[in-house]
Amino acid sequence: MQRILLLSFLAFALVGPAGTQETAVSPAETRIEKEVLKVEEERDQALQKLDLPTLDRLQADGLVVVTTGGRVLDKARYTEELRSGGLKFLTLDVVDRRYHVYGDTVIVTGRANSVLEYHGKINRTPRRFTSVYIKLQGQWRLVAHQATLIAEP
Amino acid sequence: MITIRILLLSFLTLGFVGPARAQGTAGNQADAEIEKEVLKVEHQKDEALRNRDVAVLDQIYADDLAFVNARGKVITKAEHLDEIRSGQINYLSREQEDYRVHVWGDTVVLTGREKSVLEYHGKVTRLPRQFTTVYIKRNGKWRYVAHQVSPVVDQ
Numbered sequence: 473m474q475r476i477l478l479l480s481f482l483a484f485a486l487v488g489p490a491g492t493q494e495t496a497v498s499p500a501e502t503r504i505e506k507e508v509l510k511v512e513e514e515r516d517q518a519l520q521k522l523d524l525p526t527l528d529r530l531q532a533d534g535l536v537v538v539t540t541g542g543r544v545l546d547k548a549r550y551t552e553e554l555r556s557g558g559l560k561f562l563t564l565d566v567v568d569r570r571y572h573v574y575g576d577t578v579i580v581t582g583r584a585n586s587v588l589e590y591h592g593k594i595n596r597t598p599r600r601f602t603s604v605y606i607k608l609q610g611q612w613r614l615v616a617h618q619a620t621l622i623a624e625p
Numbered sequence: 626m627i628t629i630r631i632l633l634l635s636f637l638t639l640g641f642v643g644p645a646r647a648q649g650t651a652g653n654q655a656d657a658e659i660e661k662e663v664l665k666v667e668h669q670k671d672e673a674l675r676n677r678d679v680a681v682l683d684q685i686y687a688d689d690l691a692f693v694n695a696r697g698k699v700i701t702k703a704e705h706l707d708e709i710r711s712g713q714i715n716y717l718s719r720e721q722e723d724y725r726v727h728v729w730g731d732t733v734v735l736t737g738r739e740k741s742v743l744e745y746h747g748k749v750t751r752l753p754r755q756f757t758t759v760y761i762k763r764n765g766k767w768r769y770v771a772h773q774v775s776p777v778v779d780q
Contacts, residue, residue: 534727536727536734536736536757538736538755538756538757538773539775539779540775541775541777541778541779542738542753542754542755542775542776542777542778542779543755543779544725544736570691572689572691572770572771574732574761574763574770577729577759579691579759579770579771581691581693581771581773598697599697600693600697600698600699600773601693601773602691602693602757602771602773604734604757604759604771606729606732615727615734616727616736616757616759618693618756618757618773619775620693620694620695620696620773620774620775620776621697621775622696622697622698623696623697623698
């Protein structure tokens with residue numbers, strides 16, 4: 473059910489998979505993980521290129537995003553942050569993705585080392601995120617995303 | 626496909642101040658019933674956290690729980706339960722509000738704000754935290770499969 477895929481988004485290289493526990497992963501789950509990873513990569517590229525039509529397609533209308541500062545944004549407000557330049561992804565680097573497959577719902581956790589600009593302030597602090605994807609009408613769509621700054625050990 | 630409703634709840638009183646709709650989508654009776662079921666489990670979970678009732682938490686939490694704490698650390702179900710059992714996490718008071726329930730069939734995404742005072746590894750924290758929790762129905766029971774918390778610093 474659960475396994476870790478160590479991914480470098482920049483290199484698009486699959487360094488994993490490695491299991492966190494002894495749980496076996498079925499071929500169906502492996503296929504789903506690949507499908508969701510593809511959508512994640514497509515979404516990451518769209519974020520960097522500010523490709524709003526692609527983001528609109530990959531993000532559900534009922535999307536809820538919780539920012540590292542604890543703000544709750546719906547799809548319209550999140551899109552507006554991107555469109556207005558309030559939120560800019562200057563570089564994208566996502567690693568340590570872990571997939572939890574529950575049929576047509578997939579939960580992904582990972583670490584983003586991306587550099588972003590949020591309302592004029594550059595943020596280089598690594599973030600841990602949880603993304604929830606659900607397959608809707610044959611398409612995996614992001615329905616929830618939350619990021620938290622990673623504190624110094 | 627989705628119903629989104631905001632339930633403004635005071636955990637302390639367990640009283641409905643809402644529900645209010647987050648967006649224009651109308652909720653149907655089935656979704657309203659799911660909200661009730663999930664919030665009931667959420668309250669059971671919170672009570673178990675207050676009482677450090679690890680046995681109840683063990684039943685509600687999925688074995689492959691994905692839990693990201695307010696420091697951005699991923700911890701397993703076993704690690705989380707151990708922190709509670711050992712008192713490394715100790716809820717001195719517990720208050721959650723502004724629940725928003727997103728029903729996607731057998732998957733429910735719940736966001737909310739936590740104003741609890743807690744002691745974490747000996748340090749008391751009072752900073753409000755925003756969370757996302759995911760429940761999935763498995764074998765007829767709503768199971769807590771994911772949870773992430775962020776300190777609230779932006780208003």
